[in-house]
Amino acid sequence: MNFDKLNAAQKEAALSIDGPLIIFAGAGTGKTRALTYRIANLIEKGIHPSAILGVTFTNKAANEMKSRVIELAGEYGQSVWISTFHSFCAAFLRIEAKNIALTPDFLIYDYADQINLIKDCIRELDIDEKKFKPAYFADKISRAKDALQEPESFEERSRRGDFNAAILAKIYRLYQSKLKLADALDFGDLIMQTVQALLAFPSILEKYQNKFEHILVDEYQDTNHAQYMLTKLLAAKHKRICVVGDDDQSIYSWRGADISNILDFEKDYPGAKRIKLEQNYRSTPKILNAAANVIKNNNSRITKRLWTQNDENGTVETLKANDEIDEALKVAMHILHAAQNNGNSFLDFAVFYRTNAQSRVFEDTFRRFGIPYTIVGALRFYDRAEIKTIMAYLKLIYNPNDNISFKRIINSPRRGIGKTSLQNLETLSIKKNLSMWDAIPFAKEAGITKSSVIALESFAQFIKSIIDIKDKADVLTICKRVISESGYLRELEVENTIESKERIENIKELITAIGDFLKRSPDKTLAGYLTQIALVNDVDEVQTDGGKATLMTLHLAKGLEFDNVFICGLEEGLFPIRDSSFNSKELEEERRLAYVGMTRARKNLYLCWATQRTLFGKRQYNSQSRFISEAGFKDEFAVRFFEDSLRQTKQFNNGSPKHFLKPNFYKKKTSIDYLPSDDEIIKDTVYEIVDNSPYKIGAFVKHSIFGKGKIIEKSGSGDELKLVVLFETGQWKKLLAKVAKLEML
DNA sequence: ACCGTCGCCATTTTT
DNA sequence: TGGCGACGGT
Numbered sequence: 001m002n003f004d005k006l007n008a009a010q011k012e013a014a015l016s017i018d019g020p021l022i023i024f025a026g027a028g029t030g031k032t033r034a035l036t037y038r039i040a041n042l043i044e045k046g047i048h049p050s051a052i053l054g055v056t057f058t059n060k061a062a063n064e065m066k067s068r069v070i071e072l073a074g075e076y077g078q079s080v081w082i083s084t085f086h087s088f089c090a091a092f093l094r095i096e097a098k099n100i101a102l103t104p105d106f107l108i109y110d111y112a113d114q115i116n117l118i119k120d121c122i123r124e125l126d127i128d129e130k131k132f133k134p135a136y137f138a139d140k141i142s143r144a145k146d147a148l149q150e151p152e153s154f155e156e157r158s159r160r161g162d163f164n165a166a167i168l169a170k171i172y173r174l175y176q177s178k179l180k181l182a183d184a185l186d187f188g189d190l191i192m193q194t195v196q197a198l199l200a201f202p203s204i205l206e207k208y209q210n211k212f213e214h215i216l217v218d219e220y221q222d223t224n225h226a227q228y229m230l231t232k233l234l235a236a237k238h239k240r241i242c243v244v245g246d247d248d249q250s251i252y253s254w255r256g257a258d259i260s261n262i263l264d265f266e267k268d269y270p271g272a273k274r275i276k277l278e279q280n281y282r283s284t285p286k287i288l289n290a291a292a293n294v295i296k297n298n299n300s301r302i303t304k305r306l307w308t309q310n311d312e313n314g315t316v317e318t319l320k321a322n323d324e325i326d327e328a329l330k331v332a333m334h335i336l337h338a339a340q341n342n343g344n345s346f347l348d349f350a351v352f353y354r355t356n357a358q359s360r361v362f363e364d365t366f367r368r369f370g371i372p373y374t375i376v377g378a379l380r381f382y383d384r385a386e387i388k389t390i391m392a393y394l395k396l397i398y399n400p401n402d403n404i405s406f407k408r409i410i411n412s413p414r415r416g417i418g419k420t421s422l423q424n425l426e427t428l429s430i431k432k433n434l435s436m437w438d439a440i441p442f443a444k445e446a447g448i449t450k451s452s453v454i455a456l457e458s459f460a461q462f463i464k465s466i467i468d469i470k471d472k473a474d475v476l477t478i479c480k481r482v483i484s485e486s487g488y489l490r491e492l493e494v495e496n497t498i499e500s501k502e503r504i505e506n507i508k509e510l511i512t513a514i515g516d517f518l519k520r521s522p523d524k525t526l527a528g529y530l531t532q533i534a535l536v537n538d539v540d541e542v543q544t545d546g547g548k549a550t551l552m553t554l555h556l557a558k559g560l561e562f563d564n565v566f567i568c569g570l571e572e573g574l575f576p577i578r579d580s581s582f583n584s585k586e587l588e589e590e591r592r593l594a595y596v597g598m599t600r601a602r603k604n605l606y607l608c609w610a611t612q613r614t615l616f617g618k619r620q621y622n623s624q625s626r627f628i629s630e631a632g633f634k635d636e637f638a639v640r641f642f643e644d645s646l647r648q649t650k651q652f653n654n655g656s657p658k659h660f661l662k663p664n665f666y667k668k669k670t671s672i673d674y675l676p677s678d679d680e681i682i683k684d685t686v687y688e689i690v691d692n693s694p695y696k697i698g699a700f701v702k703h704s705i706f707g708k709g710k711i712i713e714k715s716g717s718g719d720e721l722k723l724v725v726l727f728e729t730g731q732w733k734k735l736l737a738k739v740a741k742l743e744m745l
Numbered sequence: 746a747c748c749g750t751c752g753c754c755a756t757t758t759t760t
Numbered sequence: 761t762g763g764c765g766a767c768g769g770t
Contacts, residue, residue, distance in 0.1 A: 057760055058760065059760095084760075085760080086760065111759065129765090130754095133755095142759095187759095187760070222760085251758080252758080252759085252760080254757080254758065254759090255758075255759065255760075354757070354758080355756080355757055355758080356757080356758085357756075357757095357761085357762095360761095377759090411746095414746085414747090416746080418746050418747090419746080420746095535760085553757085553758065554758080555757085555758045555759080556758090556759095577757060577758090578756095578757095579757095580757095593758085614761080615756075615761085616754095616755070616756050616761060616762085617756095617761040617762080618761090
C-alpha cells in the first residue's frame, strides 16, 4: 500500500486499525481519503472485504466512498458493505424479517406519507386540528424513535404532568398500528426496529457482531441515539470501530442528532485513539481565518485549528444591500461580472440561505438576467404531485394495504368516488380492522351508492390485473401500464393546460428515471425500485461544477464545495434565526451552520445582508448578523462594495450588450439601471480578533445593583463590548462592559 | 362532486 | 406573502 498521497495524520488514521479510533476531521481536510485508504489498507492486511461495514448519512457519501475504495482496492472493494444508516437497516430488516416477525416486503413511508397518516390519526381521535398540527406529531414521534422511545414513554411523561404527552401517546400508538396495518415503516422505524431486533435476538446480534470485524462511521456528530446504539451494538465484540466527525459541523440536533455521541466517544471506548485532521486542502487562508473567527465563539467544542498551504488569493467580502431584491441583484451582478471576465462563460457559484423562502427572489433575479442556475431541495422531483400519484399506484400494487396510497389515487383520475363514499369505506374498514382495499368487497354494506361501488370494483379489478404480474414483470413495464391504463395520463391530456403539459413531461422524466434504474440495478422488480427510491434525495445528485449557480439552504450545503460562495440573509433574526438568540445551544448550532457555509468556499466568500427585508408580507428592519462581525468585519471599517465591480458595472451599463444575456434582459430598461451606491461597503481583509478582556462566557461577575451573575453571551469588542448577564435573581440584562463596572468573581 | 373564494395562519432546517 | 382548509355556490 502506497500512502504517499496522505499527510501524516491521514496516514495514521489509515494505519491505526487495532482498536477504537476517533478522527476529528475539520472541513476540507480529506477525511474521505483517509477513510478509503483505511479500508484499502484493511483489505490488504487480509481482512475480508465483507467483514467491513461503512456507514454514512447520504447516498452521495456512500457512493463516493464505495467508488473510491474500488479505485484503491480493486474488485475486492465491491464486497465492502458501504451504505447509509437507513439503507443498511432496511436491508437488515428484509434479510432478517422472517426471524424477527416482520413482513420482508414492507413499504418505506416518507415524510409526506407520515404526515398523511398522522392526519388520519388526528381525525380518528377527534383531536382539535387547529391546536395540533400533523407536523408537530410527526416531529415528536420521529424524535421519540430517534431516542428509541415507545409510546409508553409519553404515557410516563403524562403521568408526571406533561399535558401534551397523553395525546402524543395516543397518536403515536394509533400511528404505529396504522403503519403495521399498511405493512409500512417510516424512517425512524428502520433504525429503531433494527436496534430492537438486535437487542431482542442475541443470536442475530452475535451473527452480525461476528460478521463485521471493522466498522466505520462517517459524520458521527450527526448520529442520533438510535444510530449510536446501532453502531455500539455491532461493534461491541471486536471494538474495532472508527468514527469520523467534526463537532463544529453538527447542524442536525433539531432532528435528533446528539452531539454528545462524538464528544463522549472516548468515554464509551476507553483507550480509543484520537486523531485530528487539521490540514485543509480546500480553502484559502483568508476563508479559513474568517471561519475560525466565527466558530471560536462557541464554547462546547473540541478545539482544532485548521491550517492550509493553499495560496493566499481570492477574497472574503461583505455585501450590504437595501433589501432582499437588492441583495439578489448584487449577487447577480457579481456573477455576471465574473462571467464577463471569464470570456462570458459562467463560473461555479453557490448561493446559500437560511430558509427556503429566500430562494424565490434569487430565482426571479437569475432568470431575469439569464444566469443559469439549479435549485436544490425546494420541490424535489419525487415530491411533485403527479409523480407522487404514479408512485402511489406503484406502492398500492406492491402493497394493497397501503391506505395512504389508496386514498391518493382512488379518485385520481376521477372515478366518481367522492368524499362521502370514501369516508364510509374508511369508517367500515376501521370497524372491521381491515385496510381500505380489503374493505372494498363490503362496500355495499357501508351504504355506498351503487355507482360508486361499481367504480370501486372496476378500480380493484385494474389494480389486481397488475398485481398479477408484479413479480414477473420489471418495474418499467408495470409503471408504463399504470400510466396508460389507469386513465391518469388521459386525464392530463384532456386537461391540456400549460400545467398539465408540465406534469406529463415530469411523468416522462419518471419513465426515464426508471429506465436508468433498470440499467444500473441488479434488482429490477417493483420491490427493488420502491426500496431504493424511498431512501434517495436531491443532494445525492447535486453537481457542483458546470458553470451554474447553485441555490440551496445552508443545511444542504454540508459536504459540498464551490469556488465562490455567497451566504445571504446574514441578519439578526434570520441568520441566526429569531428564536435562537437567547438560547445558547441553538445559537451555537446557528454558528456551526455559518461555519459550515463558510468552509464550503474554495476561493471567494461573500457575506451578504440586507438592511430591510420583506418576510411573510411584513417589512422588517434587521441589523447585520453577529456572524459578520465575528468573522472579522466591522461596520466602521467598511469600504465600498465591489470597488472593482463598481467600475465594471458602469462600463457594463454604458457598454454594448453581451451575448450571454437573454434578449428580454435588454428590453427591461429598468433592470440595468442598477449602480452600487457609496454605502455599499466592503472590507476585504479579515483581521484576527484578539480578545484580551477578562469577560469570558461562563465567567461569574458581580454587579453593584443586580448582584451576582454569570456571563451568558457577549458581542462586540473594546468599548463596544456588550455582555448578556444572567443574574442570581433569574433576570438577565444586556450590559455595555465599559459602563457596567462588573467585578470578576 | 367539483370548483372558486375567503380568510386565517405561520413563517427553519428534513437523512 | 402564500399555502391551506373551510365553506358555499353551481
